[in-house]
């Protein structure tokens with residue numbers, strides 16, 4: 001396959017990760033970067049890639065076949081629409097937009113124009129998560145009854161020098177927990193009710209630093225989630241799953257699924273079940289898998305190239321991303337109302 005010509009809009013933390021991964025990928029090449037910051041101009045020069053301050057000018061001049069949108073959340077709608085209007089496929093970082101109605105507007109525009117939009121819920125490209133999904137759908141766990149996920153880690157103070165990360169639209173619920181909510185939806189189906197408490201006691205920013213969340217799934221299963229960006233702790237997917245070298249890997253489980261026949265942990269993929277008798281007085285057996293390690297950002301680029309070629313449908317469409325966003329925004333809504341809320345209907 002000829003390499004697909006990509007542009008990156010927003011060359012900050014994750015934009016640069018995409019450029020790094022694309023450099024090593026046989027299916028894509030980055031031909032342009034749009035980002036007005038001097039640091040991004042320097043980065044583009046270092047990468048020997050054409051640089052633009054203005055993304056619209058870049059789209060019209062460089063005419064990429066696909067665009068990776070890695071700008072702050074509040075810009076995703078406008079940047080996404082600019083791509084779609086020009087017929088250019090887009091990989092839009094999560095959250096797809098910062099409001100559900102904006103995600104649906106983007107989805108409508110993309111469908112009307114026949115342009116695919118892929119949302120960057122990169123974990124869906126991780127073989128560990130895909131294997132876990134197979135375990136669940138095969139019925140090995142029986143009926144799923146409960147799930148629990150931790151997203152607890154300490155972000156260095158310099159991370160918060162970037163203003164949008166401290167303001168509404170940023171914060172660990174929308175930046176981090178959204179991945180765990182998407183993971184839960186990917187494994188256990190739709191979330192129909194959310195109850196949450198948030199706290200900003202430690203960092204004191206406009207956004208929360210910690211949240212505790214209860215979930216009810218359409219299936220009837222219940223879940224709990226815990227996120228904190230100010231806790232010194234290893235129980236977080238980014239730290240435990242080994243997806244990126246800049247996170248030293250911690251050999252811990254972070255996600256736990258419990259069913260009537262067996263339980264499953266992630267990322268280790270331990271399965272706990274009874275093989276003789278069935279009751280808490282009987283011995284439990286644990287079976288461990290060793291899934292093939294792989295970089296989900298690399299696999300996501302392969303998939304994006306296939307999406308651009310119209311050979312694969314997006315693994316996470318704008319509507320799918322909107323459902324994850326709706327459940328994530330319900331965390332803030334519930335915390336504000338001090339009551340359970342149903343995610344916005346998508």
Ligand SMILES: NC(=O)c1ccc[n+]([C@@H]2O[C@H](COP(=O)([O-])OP(=O)(O)OC[C@H]3O[C@@H](n4cnc5c(N)ncnc54)[C@H](O)[C@@H]3O)[C@@H](O)[C@H]2O)c1
Pocket residue numbers: 009010011012013014015034035036037040053055070071072073075093094095120121122162174175
């Ligand atoms: N999937 C993941 O693993 C992952 C990880 C981190 C961030 N993200 C998401 O990626 C997005 C970016 O996050 P980040 O941490 O890289 O942010 P960042 O602040 O490090 O980088 C954002 C970049 O966008 C640029 N920018 C702002 N407005 C722009 C515009 N109008 N046109 C072009 N460039 C513009 C800024 O100059 C900056 O360089 C967010 O939506 C975030 O939620 C995803």
